[in-house]
Amino acid sequence: MVANPLICTLRLMANNPLIRVVSILNFVFIAAHVVYSAILTKQNKSARPVGYAVANGASNSPWASRNMGLLGTILLLFILVHLRGFWYEVKFGEMPMVTYEESGTIKDVYTIVAASYENVGYALFYVVCMGFLAFHLSHGFSSAFQTLGLNHVKYSPVIKKVGYAITILIPTLFAAIPVVMYIQSLS
Amino acid sequence: MDPLKTIKSEAVSADMSFLEMLDVLNEELSEKGEDPVHFDHDCREGICGMCSLHINGKPHGPQQTTTCQLHMRSFKDGDTITIEPWRAKAFPVMKDLVVDRSAFDRIIQAGGYVSVNTGGVPDANEIPIPKKIADEAFDAATCIGCGACVAACKNASAMLFTSAKISQLALLPQGQVERKERAEKMIAQMDAEGFGACTNTGACSAECPKGISLTNIARMNREYFSAVVSSNNV
Numbered sequence: 225m226v227a228n229p230l231i232c233t234l235r236l237m238a239n240n241p242l243i244r245v246v247s248i249l250n251f252v253f254i255a256a257h258v259v260y261s262a263i264l265t266k267q268n269k270s271a272r273p274v275g276y277a278v279a280n281g282a283s284n285s286p287w288a289s290r291n292m293g294l295l296g297t298i299l300l301l302f303i304l305v306h307l308r309g310f311w312y313e314v315k316f317g318e319m320p321m322v323t324y325e326e327s328g329t330i331k332d333v334y335t336i337v338a339a340s341y342e343n344v345g346y347a348l349f350y351v352v353c354m355g356f357l358a359f360h361l362s363h364g365f366s367s368a369f370q371t372l373g374l375n376h377v378k379y380s381p382v383i384k385k386v387g388y389a390i391t392i393l394i395p396t397l398f399a400a401i402p403v404v405m406y407i408q409s410l411s
Numbered sequence: 412m413d414p415l416k417t418i419k420s421e422a423v424s425a426d427m428s429f430l431e432m433l434d435v436l437n438e439e440l441s442e443k444g445e446d447p448v449h450f451d452h453d454c455r456e457g458i459c460g461m462c463s464l465h466i467n468g469k470p471h472g473p474q475q476t477t478t479c480q481l482h483m484r485s486f487k488d489g490d491t492i493t494i495e496p497w498r499a500k501a502f503p504v505m506k507d508l509v510v511d512r513s514a515f516d517r518i519i520q521a522g523g524y525v526s527v528n529t530g531g532v533p534d535a536n537e538i539p540i541p542k543k544i545a546d547e548a549f550d551a552a553t554c555i556g557c558g559a560c561v562a563a564c565k566n567a568s569a570m571l572f573t574s575a576k577i578s579q580l581a582l583l584p585q586g587q588v589e590r591k592e593r594a595e596k597m598i599a600q601m602d603a604e605g606f607g608a609c610t611n612t613g614a615c616s617a618e619c620p621k622g623i624s625l626t627n628i629a630r631m632n633r634e635y636f637s638a639v640v641s642s643n644n645v
């Protein structure tokens with residue numbers, strides 16, 4: 225096997241204790257976010273036990289802002305599928321092994337990821353879910369600042385712009401991975 | 412949900428205000444010996460906030476104003492208009508379109524005031540307040556307590572109303588003494604009344620007849636966080 229700087233970098237990341245801390249915190253925050261959102265949604269629903277016969281929400285607020293619970297639930301399902309497909313396999317599944325000069329014999333994650341994205345349905349599922357993520361972020365990013373009271377004439381416009389950038393960039397880049405790997409699998 | 416009842420009126424003119432239309436409709440019903448439609452109103456000039464009607468899916472109807480300032484020219488001839496009361500657990504329906512909004516009064520009673528000692532009349536302009544701050548406080552003070560924010564919010568949240576009242580006093584020097592306690596008590600009362608929490612959809616501000624801005628909610632959240640960590644109430 226040839227020396228590959230990318231592999232070295234990834235290897236370094238996988239062994240870096242900071243990355244482990246970040247990933248564990250990430251799990252903890254996602255779990256907290258899910259539990260707290262569920263409690264809040266239940267409370268908020270009970271604040272209007274009798275609904276309107278006619279309600280024109282579209283005239284006063286963006287669709288995503290009114291459907292964060294729905295979007296969040298879809299994303300939770302996506303995360304579960306994603307963890308089952310890759311994280312669980314890597315941790316507990318039968319993994320193919322690969323040997324590199326720099327790092328010795330390690331689990332070959334690349335091969336199972338590439339194999340998964342050969343399936344057009346699986347790749348499409350990832351792309352569509354990234355669309356839902358974009359909607360979730362389009363409201364969630366700036367909304368988080370507002371909830372924390374971080375609203376200011378100087379910074380709020382910047383926060384809004386960064387929010388738009390994140391809304392477009394993160395889902396697009398993540399969606400690019402299955403798209404590129406699917407196209408690669410064709411040739 | 413109470414069933415919607417369709418009532419036909421022949422006497423609507425484009426120049427009528429929405430409440431005049433209901434007056435005329437009730438005349439027609441009374442002449443026929445039927446029960447009139449109960450609805451709230453008082454000033455009819457857009458300042459009291461009593462005229463709480465949810466019209467065609469929007470609080471106060473198609474325009475960002477109070478129902479009393481809405482005119483029938485905003486509708487088309489022959490339209491069927493759906494009128495509902497505010498829907499919120501904290502605003503129980505009394506009859507037809509009349510809701511009890513005294514939950515708002517109790518939020519104000521919990522801390523939406525400034526205590527002053529009696530004594531000699533203070534001089535005007537004794538306390539200098541920068542114009543910018545005075546304007547901001549005054550903008551918040553224009554809230555008429557109509558409840559359209561609660562009616563519009565998918566969570567029936569009263570955070571725009573409460574934040575307007577908290578902001579008005581937090582911005583002014585007179586409000587400083589009770590500042591922390593006010594934020595804690597008014598928010599506790601708001602929650603106790605059964606209003607939902609804010610998820611920042613912005614529907615409240617878009618429907619508020621006084622254009623109360625979401626910056627007030629952010630300010631209230633700041634007031635609350637700083638009160639919780641620094642007030643002397645345990």
Ligand code: SF4
Binds near residue numbers: 571
């Ligand atoms: S904030 Fe606006 S909508 Fe809410 S009660 Fe005050 S005036 Fe009415």
Ligand code: FES
Binds near residue numbers: 452460
């Ligand atoms: S009746 Fe007073 S605001 Fe409409």
